[in-house]
Amino acid sequence: MTVWPGPSASAGHRQVAWLSVGSTQRFYQIDPDGANAPAPAGPLPPAWYDEPVMPASPLAVEAHDLAKTFRSGWLRRRETPALRGASLRVERGAIFGLLGPNGAGKTTLLSILATLLLPDRGSATILGHDVVREAFAIRRRLNMASGNASFVWSLRPAEVLAFYGRLYGLHGRSLRTRVAELLDRFELTPHLKTEYNELSTGLKQRLALAKALLNRPEVLFLDEPTLGLDPDVSIRIRAQIAELRRREGTTIILTTHYMREADELCDRIAFIKGGRILAEGSPDELKRQIRIGDVVALRLDPAAPAGLADLAGVLQVQARGDRIECTVDSAEKRLSEILRWLVEQHVVIRDCQVHEPELEEVFVELAR
Amino acid sequence: MSWRAEPIAAGAGAAEWWMEEWVRLSAFAYRNLIMARRNVFFLFELTFWPGVAMLSHGLLTRFLDLTPQMTAFILVGTVALSAVQVCQLDVAYAVLFDIWSKSMKHQFLTPVRIHHLALGSWVVGVGRGVIVWALMAVIGGRAFGFDFLGAGGMRVALFLLGCFLTALVIGLLVCALVLLWGTRAETSAWAAVNFFVMLSGIYYPVSVLPGWVQTISAGIPLTYFLDGIRAGYGFPPRFAHPFVIGFALSLLYAVLAHWALAAAVTRSRRTGLLLKLSE
Numbered sequence: 151m152t153v154w155p156g157p158s159a160s161a162g163h164r165q166v167a168w169l170s171v172g173s174t175q176r177f178y179q180i181d182p183d184g185a186n187a188p189a190p191a192g193p194l195p196p197a198w199y200d201e202p203v204m205p206a207s208p209l210a211v212e213a214h215d216l217a218k219t220f221r222s223g224w225l226r227r228r229e230t231p232a233l234r235g236a237s238l239r240v241e242r243g244a245i246f247g248l249l250g251p252n253g254a255g256k257t258t259l260l261s262i263l264a265t266l267l268l269p270d271r272g273s274a275t276i277l278g279h280d281v282v283r284e285a286f287a288i289r290r291r292l293n294m295a296s297g298n299a300s301f302v303w304s305l306r307p308a309e310v311l312a313f314y315g316r317l318y319g320l321h322g323r324s325l326r327t328r329v330a331e332l333l334d335r336f337e338l339t340p341h342l343k344t345e346y347n348e349l350s351t352g353l354k355q356r357l358a359l360a361k362a363l364l365n366r367p368e369v370l371f372l373d374e375p376t377l378g379l380d381p382d383v384s385i386r387i388r389a390q391i392a393e394l395r396r397r398e399g400t401t402i403i404l405t406t407h408y409m410r411e412a413d414e415l416c417d418r419i420a421f422i423k424g425g426r427i428l429a430e431g432s433p434d435e436l437k438r439q440i441r442i443g444d445v446v447a448l449r450l451d452p453a454a455p456a457g458l459a460d461l462a463g464v465l466q467v468q469a470r471g472d473r474i475e476c477t478v479d480s481a482e483k484r485l486s487e488i489l490r491w492l493v494e495q496h497v498v499i500r501d502c503q504v505h506e507p508e509l510e511e512v513f514v515e516l517a518r
Numbered sequence: 519m520s521w522r523a524e525p526i527a528a529g530a531g532a533a534e535w536w537m538e539e540w541v542r543l544s545a546f547a548y549r550n551l552i553m554a555r556r557n558v559f560f561l562f563e564l565t566f567w568p569g570v571a572m573l574s575h576g577l578l579t580r581f582l583d584l585t586p587q588m589t590a591f592i593l594v595g596t597v598a599l600s601a602v603q604v605c606q607l608d609v610a611y612a613v614l615f616d617i618w619s620k621s622m623k624h625q626f627l628t629p630v631r632i633h634h635l636a637l638g639s640w641v642v643g644v645g646r647g648v649i650v651w652a653l654m655a656v657i658g659g660r661a662f663g664f665d666f667l668g669a670g671g672m673r674v675a676l677f678l679l680g681c682f683l684t685a686l687v688i689g690l691l692v693c694a695l696v697l698l699w700g701t702r703a704e705t706s707a708w709a710a711v712n713f714f715v716m717l718s719g720i721y722y723p724v725s726v727l728p729g730w731v732q733t734i735s736a737g738i739p740l741t742y743f744l745d746g747i748r749a750g751y752g753f754p755p756r757f758a759h760p761f762v763i764g765f766a767l768s769l770l771y772a773v774l775a776h777w778a779l780a781a782a783v784t785r786s787r788r789t790g791l792l793l794k795l796s797e
Contacts, residue, residue: 220789220790221789257793261623261793264627265627265787266623266626266627266787266792266793267787267788267790267792267793268784268787268788286629286631287629289627289628289629290629292627293627294623294624294627296796298797299621299624300619300620300621300796301619301621301624302549302553302615302616302618302619302621303618303619304552304553304556304557305549305552305553309549309552312548313545313548313549314545314624314628316541316542316544316545316548317542317545317625317628317629317630317634318628318629319538319541319542319629320541321537321541321544346619361624
């Protein structure tokens with residue numbers, strides 16, 4: 151997006167502007183006199199984000215060297231390694247994404263953390279409890295929703311919620327209130343008379359999410375929560391996931407194939423392939439990590455000043471119509487240097503846009 | 519109360535603990551009741567097959583011109599088979615519903631224990647078993663002059679309780695088999711009962727079975743419950759204190775079957791079958 155003056159266009163002698171980049175709404179100070187660092191508070195959070203109150207222990211999930219091999223067959227024994235030593239740490243209140251191609255081990259990892267699968271090797275804790283030895287204790291505090299979730303076909307939405315609500319110990323008025331609240335929140339109330347098997351895919355998915363919130367989980371696992379949904383339904387579900395973290399501070403670990411979903415929702419992302427975590431970091435860190443480079447697109451007068459390509463960190467300069475595109479190692483580091491140099495050269499800056507690499511490009515790079 | 523509070527607070531007193539146990543247990547009863555109410559097939563289980571069994575066996579006793587005592591011997595077996603079958607199916611449904619709808623993992627994701635699953639569904643099975651018994655007793659009385667209560671109210675109550683405990687054991691074993699072998703073991707839900715009742719002298723005294731089979735029969739609780747109720751219709755009991763032995767064996771097997779199901783759940787978590795049954 152374009153550079154525009156911020157709410158306070160100058161701070162002392164510093165010229166400050168706000169710059170949003172791509173769809174991620176990152177904000178930078180553009181300061182010809184200083185480094186082009188992110189705003190002091192870091193990237194401004196999206197509108198839905200409201201810092202949750204963090205409990206004392208910072209980690210919600212900690213996994214170390216998890217391995218799992220599935221075995222099948224009687225006479226001809228087949229072994230399928232699904233996880234080959236995965237480790238990760240997820241802070242409380244974070245949304246953590248697991249990305250990877252089909253068969254990468256995402257669901258296996260999620261299932262071990264959710265106590266549905268026993269690892270062959272390694273250890274993991276959820277909220278400080280071991281997922282193998284203290285599984286029963288932590289099941290009260292976690293929940294899970296899958297993209298292909300299924301419930302008993304003849305039950306109606308309220309009955310599905312009432313059944314699982316009882317399994318979480320809810321009863322009487324608290325059960326009725328919670329069920330009604332979730333039916334309302336996920337707009338399932340008009341479908342009270344419809345049996346599960348007759349619900350649309352989107353409604354089934356919303357019911358799965360409602361079920362996953364029955365016990366107000368502190369840790370929520372979402373396995374491809376928007377799989378196969380229409381874009382409008384996906385957007386609503388993503389909004390509900392974001393809302394969940396904002397309102398309740400729930401730690402969310404989700405697997406997804408949709409890069410945009412991960413980029414939009416996740417604080418940190420792990421790329422998993424062949425049962426191993428290949429890279430982990432914030433979406434921005436991952437984009438930088440594989441060094442695809444950022445593009446600074448400029449509309450200048452004069453259009454193509456000589457010497458721009460020689461600046462430090464500029465990898466490439468290309469003319470595209472009335473603009474020039476400078477590929478730089480890091481826009482965060484180089485933007486102010488470029489702008490300062492242009493000002494010194496008395497070049498008029500008519501427009502400036504910064505494009506970071508899409509997460510999809512990172513995914514393709516890592517999945518190779 | 520904190521917004522994040524447990525549904526029933528951890529560390530709460532004994533009353534709360536019992537309440538939580540009851541609530542979890544009632545979940546399975548709640549689901550089985552809804553399914554029983556909504557599905558015509560369940561009505562068939564409850565009325566059609568027991569009714570057909572009682573009528574066909576009653577007519578057979580007429581055709582064979584059996585004495586009232588011998589008629590009681592046969593029809594008691596008919597009632598036992600139907601009551602055990604209906605009750606054990608309810609226990610097995612605790613797992614089968616999730617197998618059929620591929621929703622197994624959600625149940626075991628919750629803080630549920632085997633006894634919640636078993637007893638919750640068993641309670642509904644007992645209710646349905648009592649209905650089956652009452653229906654068959656009425657048909658037997660009206661059509662064939664068979665007075666089921668002629669054996670004595672307490673004896674009948676003990677017999678029915680014994681049948682339902684046997685059903686609990688068989689139901690738990692069926693659940694364990696399904697979690698060990700997946701949908702391939704589904705048919706065991708219907709086959710298992712017939713196998714056990716055959717060995718326990720359902721329409722005949724166990725003395726007619728080959729010697730080594732009789733040894734197996736002696737290990738089946740239903741053998742003793744049938745022996746105990748038939749004593750009430752004038753047949754000399756084969757075993758001393760049949761109800762005591764029957765209940766002792768039932769409780770032992772219930773504990774073992776509970777353990778077997780718990781082990782099967784753990785194994786399914788290890789092999790990944792729990793997830794496969796949810797896809």
